[in-house]
Amino acid sequence: MNATRSTDIAHRGKAMPERFPMALIVLHWVIAACIIAMLAIGLYMVGLPRGVPFKAALINFHKSLGLTVFLLVLMRIGVLMVSGRPPLPPMRAWQRAAASATQVLLYAAMVAMPVTGYLGSSFNTYGTRFWGMLLPKWGWDDKALRHFWFTLHEIVAWVFIAMIALHVAGALKHQLIDRDGLLRRMLP
Template sequence: MSTLPLAEGKRGERYALPAIGLHWVIAVLIIGMLFLGYYMVGIPKGTPDRALYFNLHKSFGVLAGVLILMRLGWRLTHAAPPMPNGMPHWSTRAARWSHRLQYLCMVLQPATGYLSSSFNKYGVKFFGFALPNWAWEDRQLRDLFMGFHQIIAVVFAALIALHVLAAFKHLLVDRDRVFSRMLP
């Protein structure tokens, strides 16, 4: 058993269906959001396309944030299956830390985007519906949170790349149960 909140359950179990469903829906959203984010910042300022893509990014980002909070809530109350027997200690530790860091990025990425956009006169619209605007126009705070948003995006993309490589190593090289327990 881990002493940290992201605990592990009984050996041989697989992830529960809600954890699996949320993992894959959120994975698609986050990877899509990374591509959308880097694409949209290259669109010339003042064009309708830029506003359209920015609003899409904010809407899907808020949606991802809500699903991520649900996933974190589920995960903090449900143990994950422990790694298969015989897996090297370093590999188990690396997986555990990579998962923790990914949860941290999953929370911070939408939070910093939302905070940055809140300190902006445009505010945040969720698929056309303006969300309550509790903040004020503040360029310094907007740039500060956007700076974090940009740095976390790079760290997150690197973690995801490592995670996907590790998942395929388990599937193709180690041929253990690690990949299949994240499948329904």
């Protein structure tokens, strides 16, 4: 624990920011709201039977929003690489490892979700519309490949939901139990 504290103090001595830059804070909350909407829409629309009049519009909205989130995530990764992140408060090694693993899995899911969705849509006759503009297909009409990519999309969605729950639980633990100010780094 002392090594962790001295590492954090050393980072602070190098003028590391105590909070995330405003651009990352805004991107975090916009992306979070969009992802919650995406997951809710995705879970709702897969339960709709064929022939429901608004299902196609809902699917196209889901695809467009998903690709928009993908672009925002890439932007966030770029800003994070340039600006860095504030150091974590002192915590046990296993907590630091859990936080790091959760972050990696969250970013992996934020990239894998739109990629698997886009690939799944590339193997059907409809393709993907991005806010009305038809994007190039990377495949052909193939039921087996479409099923593979959409199954992977669904698996990643459930892993993503679990990681979001873990991320929120960790933030609440730091705020309500540890009271270490970790959540304040990401609040506007």
